[in-house]
Amino acid sequence: MTETQILNYALNQFAGIDASAFELSAPYWQRKTYGKGEFYNEYKNVCKYLGFILDGVFRTYYIDDESAEEKNVFFFSKNQVVVAYKSFVTQTPCSYYTESMTESTILYIHINHLTELYGKSHHWERFGRLVAETAFNLAMNRAEEFMFRTPEQRYLELIQNHPDIFNNVPLYHIASYLGIQAPSLSRIRKRMVGK
Amino acid sequence: MTETQILNYALNQFAGIDASAFELSAPYWQRKTYGKGEFYNEYKNVCKYLGFILDGVFRTYYIDDESAEEKNVFFFSKNQVVVAYKSFVTQTPCSYYTESMTESTILYIHINHLTELYGKSHHWERFGRLVAETAFNLAMNRAEEFMFRTPEQRYLELIQNHPDIFNNVPLYHIASYLGIQAPSLSRIRKRMVGK
DNA sequence: CTATATTCTTAACCCAGGTTAAGATCGTCA
DNA sequence: TGACGATCTTAACCTGGGTTAAGAATATAG
Numbered sequence: 137m138t139e140t141q142i143l144n145y146a147l148n149q150f151a152g153i154d155a156s157a158f159e160l161s162a163p164y165w166q167r168k169t170y171g172k173g174e175f176y177n178e179y180k181n182v183c184k185y186l187g188f189i190l191d192g193v194f195r196t197y198y199i200d201d202e203s204a205e206e207k208n209v210f211f212f213s214k215n216q217v218v219v220a221y222k223s224f225v226t227q228t229p230c231s232y233y234t235e236s237m238t239e240s241t242i243l244y245i246h247i248n249h250l251t252e253l254y255g256k257s258h259h260w261e262r263f264g265r266l267v268a269e270t271a272f273n274l275a276m277n278r279a280e281e282f283m284f285r286t287p288e289q290r291y292l293e294l295i296q297n298h299p300d301i302f303n304n305v306p307l308y309h310i311a312s313y314l315g316i317q318a319p320s321l322s323r324i325r326k327r328m329v330g331k
Numbered sequence: 332m333t334e335t336q337i338l339n340y341a342l343n344q345f346a347g348i349d350a351s352a353f354e355l356s357a358p359y360w361q362r363k364t365y366g367k368g369e370f371y372n373e374y375k376n377v378c379k380y381l382g383f384i385l386d387g388v389f390r391t392y393y394i395d396d397e398s399a400e401e402k403n404v405f406f407f408s409k410n411q412v413v414v415a416y417k418s419f420v421t422q423t424p425c426s427y428y429t430e431s432m433t434e435s436t437i438l439y440i441h442i443n444h445l446t447e448l449y450g451k452s453h454h455w456e457r458f459g460r461l462v463a464e465t466a467f468n469l470a471m472n473r474a475e476e477f478m479f480r481t482p483e484q485r486y487l488e489l490i491q492n493h494p495d496i497f498n499n500v501p502l503y504h505i506a507s508y509l510g511i512q513a514p515s516l517s518r519i520r521k522r523m524v525g526k
Numbered sequence: 527c528t529a530t531a532t533t534c535t536t537a538a539c540c541c542a543g544g545t546t547a548a549g550a551t552c553g554t555c556a
Numbered sequence: 557t558g559a560c561g562a563t564c565t566t567a568a569c570c571t572g573g574g575t576t577a578a579g580a581a582t583a584t585a586g
Contacts, residue, residue: 198479207478222471225464254457261456262449268463269420275470276417282477283402283510284393287543306563315478320543322565482573501533515573517535 139167143188143243146215151266157259164249170236176218180229183220185244186267192240193304194218196232197312208313210274211301218242221271237305287316288324334362338383338438341410346461352454359444365431371413375424378415380439381462387435388499389413391427392507403508405469406496413437416466432500482511483519 137145143165147153153161168187170176176194177183189212196210209232212218223230224247253260281290291314295302302310311321332340338360342348348356363382365371371389372378384407391405404427407413418425419442448455476485486509490497497505506516 198475200479209474209478221467225467254460255453258450258453258456261453261460265456265460265463268460268467272416272420272463272467272470275467275474279404279470279474279477280393282474283404284395308563316542317544318564319545319566323543326565503533512574513534514536514575518573521535 139190139241139243140165142190146188147263151259151263153259153263157257160256161245161249161253161260164245164253165243166245167241167243170240170242172236172238174236176234176236176242177220177223177230177232179231179233181223182227183223183230183234184227184247185219186224186247186250187218187242187244189214189216189218190241190243192242193237193301194234194240195237195305195309196220196234198232206312207315208309209278211298211305211313213300217267217270219267219271221267225268282315287314287320288328290314291321291324334385334436334438335360337385341383342458346454346458348454348458352452355451356440356444356448356455359440359448360438361440362436362438365435365437367431367433369431371429371431371437372415372418372425372427374426374428376418377422378418378425379422379442380414381419381442381445382413382437382439384409384411384413385436385438387437388432388496389429389435390432390500390504391415391429393427401507402510403504404473406493406500406508408495412462412465414462414466416462420463477510482509482515483522485509486516486519 140162144153144155144158147158170192176187177185179199191214193214194212195208196212197206197208199206212234218234220230220232220234222228223232227247250260250264254264281293285293291310294310294314307321308318311318314321316324335357339348339350339353342353365387371382372380374394386409388409389407390403391407392401392403394401407429413429415425415427415429417423418427422442445455445459449459476488480488486505489505489509502516503513506513509516511519
């Protein structure tokens, strides 16, 4: 399968984008590769593109004004959309950095083209809604993890639900994602050995 | 202004719903009043309606399995949409209770009718997308509060950004919303007197 | 205007995570 | 292989929130 076919298939699965609707979008998709540490979008930049990850892992992080620490917010991997959603939707400067953690390849589309597609076809308006719903689920899950679970529970759930991340990301990045410091994660891991 | 006109105006402001698009929806909106403590939607129920609050305040809360404590997730008030968004969108059982904290009045529409409107008009498909984006912002703000702020900072921001809630909701409900116990909120308040 | 329920604060003790700094382990590349 | 950098763990001490239970303040109803 070509990369375009992969994209077509994924969009069909995700939002019922059919051949003719995909045709409308075909001229707009572009391809880009990232080296480890390169940015998809940076702090204060407006995110103008919606990306589809063909291969690789990205992380979105926040830099705390006071502590100057990086706090990981999301991980994105293969066959997922990567986007700084709020910035993209409101076309306002982003609060985050989104960087590639590996060699990565994406296909991406400009917001103006996407907006154009929204106007041209119900399918694409539907796609926009489904992307929004997906973004909502990501954010809500994140909020729930912090509101209802302890760091230890979050750690266990990460291992359960995202072994791909757990296995491919250094522990200090995972600690940050869990909202704790690296030494605390070490203590949690030690505590759990007995169980 | 009649209640229908208020709704029409609000929908136009929010999503550019024009007179003719509103006409399509007019037969579907219904009115309902709630007493203090009555539920908009309960745990394990599928949320089938999207509500628009004409007057009153609602809270959405989670009951923790272990502690059996109520944890407040969202407050909704006048001129806002009230909905258990995830449950509504996926038509799956809700994890939350949403109850009226005051005497309240809403206008509401059934998901099937809304879906029908999505199919009939771009305007309504757009409305669906904007509701999704609003829900995303709510959830993301909540996640950010917990990921990046201390309880004290969350408290200060609540006073700043939501004085309506701060002034009309008992402190133990606010403590729960901030993710802490009532005695901790008391300590924070005491600590701040000096500042 | 009292009585009662609700809400809020306080005190005492406990514990998980933060902080800092040192050292152990692991990987990788010359 | 050996040396360096990256990652992970550990120790010691600190701090803020949790827990429980009591009491103070505030509302509300009779």
